[in-house]
Amino acid sequence: MFAAQMFGIFGLPIPDELLLTMAGALVAQGVMNPSPTIVAAIGGCLIGITLSYLIGRIVGITVLRKLFARHLAHVERGQEMFRRFGGWLLAFGYFVPGVRHVTAIAAGSGCLNYSTFAWYAYPGGILWCAVFLSLGYYAGDRWQAVAQAVKSNAATVFGVLACAFIAYAVARTMRQRSRERT
Numbered sequence: 001m002f003a004a005q006m007f008g009i010f011g012l013p014i015p016d017e018l019l020l021t022m023a024g025a026l027v028a029q030g031v032m033n034p035s036p037t038i039v040a041a042i043g044g045c046l047i048g049i050t051l052s053y054l055i056g057r058i059v060g061i062t063v064l065r066k067l068f069a070r071h072l073a074h075v076e077r078g079q080e081m082f083r084r085f086g087g088w089l090l091a092f093g094y095f096v097p098g099v100r101h102v103t104a105i106a107a108g109s110g111c112l113n114y115s116t117f118a119w120y121a122y123p124g125g126i127l128w129c130a131v132f133l134s135l136g137y138y139a140g141d142r143w144q145a146v147a148q149a150v151k152s153n154a155a156t157v158f159g160v161l162a163c164a165f166i167a168y169a170v171a172r173t174m175r176q177r178s179r180e181r182t
Contacts, residue, residue, distance in 0.1 A: 001037060005044025009125075010051055011101040017132050024136025041133060045094075045125040049104045053117050056108020064109050082106060087120030094128035 001023060008014035020041055026032040056064075061079070065072060081089055090112070093103040107117050 001040035002044040002047075005041055005129075006048040006051070009045050009048030009100060017097075020129060020132035021136035021139075024133040024138075025140045026136075027133070028137045028140045038129070038133065041129045042126055045129050046122055049100075049121050049125055052101070052104035053108035053114070053121070056105040056110075059105075059109065061109040064105075079106060079110075082112065087112065087116055090117065091120040091124030091127075094124050095131075100128075 001019070004014050004019055005016065008016040008019070023032060023037050023041065027034045027037055059067075087107075090103050090107055093099040104117070104121060107121075112120075
């Protein structure tokens with residue numbers, strides 16, 4: 001579990017969410033011991049994200065720009081997203097496959113110092129592990145019932161998220177306009 005999480009977060013093609021969900025289901029069935037499973041999952045996740053950050057620190061933005069010259073727009077966009085969203089991108093990037101593999105490298109390449117990185121990355125990693133371990137633990141063999149519950153509540157969840165996004169966008173626009181006036 002530890003190695004799979006570490007290398008999965010580091011970028012190897014390991015289905016992290018499925019692994020965590022299955023581990024949670026096996027804990028619920030009594031096949032796996034909860035404490036070592038949780039420690040291995042979270043430990044592997046945090047070590048993997050830290051190694052990714054260190055790669056970004058060692059390599060730096062100049063080397064990343066040279067290595068990915070054909071994709072320079074993506075590198076610049078990633079840097080801009082960190083300037084715009086800060087550590088929140090790092091904390092919630094775990095939940096977007098592919099994003100979690102590059103956010104720490106981008107953060108380490110010059111956008112975030114280690115303490116800011118740790119402040120957002122580590123709680124995000126713990127939350128991500130907890131969500132998928134819990135999903136497996138509570139859903140277990142009841143996937144059809146869980147899927148039906150998700151379907152029946154999806155519109156409500158989507159509506160709440162859309163309202164939150166709109167409120168954020170309006171607040172941000174108002175803040176920008178007030179800054180422009182001063």
